[in-house]
Amino acid sequence: MTDALIDEAVFTELADAMGAEFAAELVDTFLSEAPGMFAELRAAFVGRDADNYRRAAHSIKSNADVFGARALADQARAMEMSELPENDTAIATLDAIYADTSAALKARLHD
């Protein structure tokens, strides 16, 4: 499960280049910031604000890329590049991927 969600090479490179302790701090920061980014995404969808929707998806993609969270980054990128959708299917998919991704990242912190 973990392997499919997190690109091992990217995460290892991050820890090697920046230090394991800092990488852990960065994961912590992402996990505490992510709920806010998801809230912004949903608020933009409800408020029909295409700019903010794109920007929120962009931020999630950008952070997912830092940790090699491929599935999360791919879904967020697809949302960033698409029009503001009529229904919240894409958001629900992103939520689900994030739930798994965050679990995988937390597991990594306790390795």
Place this chain on the structure above:
Amino acid sequence: MTESQAHLLIVDDNKVNRLLMSRSVEMLGHRASLAENGRVAMQMLQTGRYDVLLLDIEMPEMDGFEVLEALKADPTLRDLPVIVTSSVEGLDNIVRCIELGAEDYIPKPVNKTLLNARLNSSLEKKRLYDEQKKLLQRFATDEVAKDLNEQGFTIGGRRMTATVLFCDIRDFTALSEDMSPEATIELLNTFYTLMFDAVTGHGGIVSLMVGDGLMALFGAPQALENSAQSAASAAQEMRDMMGVLNQERDAMGESMIKVGFGIATGEVVAGYAGTDARATYTCIGKTVNLAARLEAHTKVAGHTILCDLQTQRALVDGEGSAPLSPVQFKGFSEALDVFAL
């Protein structure tokens, strides 16, 4: 490490990105300040000094494109190197950054080795810019340096109204024959120091120094309220200072130095003339010729400062000048009024 330490401003709305970037920058031996959007960054740039800007594109309030536009429009910030760090989608967005003046583009997540290479290259460019600016201040007057900074350098001129002042030392060649080379240069240096102070003190620029003479411009490149009056005041100040210098020389048994001034006001074509490799700010036109002729005429007329009608009319104390008989100057179709100050 501290010697090459640079101060960077990281602009990013995302906390994870800010943390990662600042940590990378600090690990490379530099100092980082943080701004969470473009508006905050522009405020920080007004008060703080930074060597390089690391700029995100997608940001609320003021995005990266708007920051690049604002920097471009500000002469004091235009030369600040900007490295765009973004995961923005689409090649056209990256092209837009470069077109708006960004130095470089690094995709996110930022690779530390790549960042180091790009940073060093940008810092080197910044160092060269700063050096250029210093050189410019040394070899050009403040006004020309300011004009170059604001308008940029282009060969070509503008028509404008200005006052031209010529001055040189009478019979300098004969004078210098009895002097050692060192004494000659020292005398010239004293002369130039006095002349430069008087010219710049009245808002003019020395555009040409040739042997024992110089040409100064008033009202170009920067406009003056009354360029004729400024030039006349500068000439009078120079004449007074030469009087003081001559008293000193007389006391030491040295020969007196005679100086002549010619002032003319009118339309000139002013701008940078030369080649792209070597150019000078100068002006040409009938007004310049007239000032040179007036200066040469001081020998004949027996007055130290001569000016033309247009200069005389603009003087605050125009009546204080003495009208001389009109002169037919070489290159001019009719006889012109001449005034002694």
